[in-house]
Amino acid sequence: MILAIETSCDETAAAVIEGGRQIRSSIVASQIDLHAQYGGVFPEVAARAHIEVISAVVQQALDEAKLTLNDLDALCVTQGPGLVGSLLIGINYAKGLALATGLPLLGINHLEGHIYSLWVGTEAPIEFPIINLIVSGGHTELILMTGHGEYQHLGGTIDDAAGEAFDKVGRLLHLPYPGGPSIQKAAEGGDPTAYDFPRAMQGEGFDFSFSGLKTSVMRAVRPPHVGPRTAGHESLKEGDLREGLSIPDVAASFQAAVVAVLVQKTLQAAAAYGAKEIFISGGVSANRPLRETFAAQAPIPVRYPPLKLCTDNAAMIGAAGYYRFQAGQRDSLGLDVRPTWPVS
Numbered sequence: 001m002i003l004a005i006e007t008s009c010d011e012t013a014a015a016v017i018e019g020g021r022q023i024r025s026s027i028v029a030s031q032i033d034l035h036a037q038y039g040g041v042f043p044e045v046a047a048r049a050h051i052e053v054i055s056a057v058v059q060q061a062l063d064e065a066k067l068t069l070n071d072l073d074a075l076c077v078t079q080g081p082g083l084v085g086s087l088l089i090g091i092n093y094a095k096g097l098a099l100a101t102g103l104p105l106l107g108i109n110h111l112e113g114h115i116y117s118l119w120v121g122t123e124a125p126i127e128f129p130i131i132n133l134i135v136s137g138g139h140t141e142l143i144l145m146t147g148h149g150e151y152q153h154l155g156g157t158i159d160d161a162a163g164e165a166f167d168k169v170g171r172l173l174h175l176p177y178p179g180g181p182s183i184q185k186a187a188e189g190g191d192p193t194a195y196d197f198p199r200a201m202q203g204e205g206f207d208f209s210f211s212g213l214k215t216s217v218m219r220a221v222r223p224p225h226v227g228p229r230t231a232g233h234e235s236l237k238e239g240d241l242r243e244g245l246s247i248p249d250v251a252a253s254f255q256a257a258v259v260a261v262l263v264q265k266t267l268q269a270a271a272a273y274g275a276k277e278i279f280i281s282g283g284v285s286a287n288r289p290l291r292e293t294f295a296a297q298a299p300i301p302v303r304y305p306p307l308k309l310c311t312d313n314a315a316m317i318g319a320a321g322y323y324r325f326q327a328g329q330r331d332s333l334g335l336d337v338r339p340t341w342p343v344s
């Protein structure tokens with residue numbers, strides 16, 4: 001019975017996981033409304049908001065699981081990657097609990113957590129090797145998984161994460177934050193072939209790049225010759241839009257460009273490493289056209305976490321922690337944050 005805590009970004013989350021796969025409780029306090037006014041996560045604001053709610057969130061996780069600290073076997077906490085200030089709140093809280101209870105403490109990689117969001121809540125047998133595509137606001141990673149805790153990092157974004165591109169383009173189009181769901185919705189009536197946006201690095205290895213795409217969208221939506229601006233000095237913040245611009249067409253074409261690259265590289269990796277399954281996780285895995293394109297093109301099973309586990313949560317940290325606990329991992333109270341920490 002594991003109590004897990006996740007505070008790497010802008011959700012304060014706690015969960016109780018039994019046997020690695022059963023969710024006894026999963027509480028997520030989102031700060032989305034707090035950050036919407038900035039059009040993105042404001043790190044200092046995020047850290048302060050974690051402090052305010054973490055005790056209540058942990059207590060609620062125990063209450064909903066109908067357990068007390070005495071019923072637990074271990075404490076797991078996200079150690080990184082993530083925002084330093086946010087991670088520190090979760091880690092210090094978990095250390096305090098470990099000190100007070102004597103329970104073993106384990107630091108867990110947030111990306112490994114996303115991978116395990118596919119294990120939790122399911123009894124389905126899962127076959128290795130697995131190709132993992134983790135697509136969120138902070139990450140775009142392709143990871144080969146050959147067993148529990150066995151990873152090879154195949155590639156990742158060299159600039160913006162896929163979700164970050166959705167958020168930035170959403171802001172350009174004056175759509176509500178976060179951009180991902182807003183763009184998906186706006187794209188519903190649009191023509192995905194209206195604009196020929198670049199599919200960067202398609203067919204070239206397993207790394208991704210989304211910043212050129214974002215710049216192309218900006219050029220397409222801004223009125224021609226706005227002021228004395230030159231390329232590169234244009235602001236990615238909200239600005240005037242071209243007259244008569246079809247937001248649905250831009251949204252659909254942008255989304256199609258992101259989806260095409262994500263699907264192509266994932267399927268190429270799956271073929272190259274003889275994968276038995278494909279796991280897609282992280283906030284962008286909620287994207288409907290992404291799921292439809294995988295369904296149409298993938299020759300092997302493609303799995304997704306349940307929608308409420310696509311975005312950040314602590315259940316996935318507890319699930320990853322379970323396998324680490326079984327493998328004997330125990331961390332000391334000297335556990336420190338790891339703001340950058342690739343899965344390997």
Ligand code: KG4
Pocket residue numbers: 009135136137138139162163164166167178179180181184282283284285286287288310311312
């Ligand atoms: O995993 P997550 O909650 O947080 C991070 O660890 O970053 O992912 C949030 C990201 C945001 O960038 C959001 O715009 C994106 O996931 N997202 C989507 C959709 N739902 C959320 N992107 C595309 N389509 C969606 N339906």
Ligand code: ZN
Pocket residue numbers: 110114136282311312
């Ligand atoms: Zn995440």
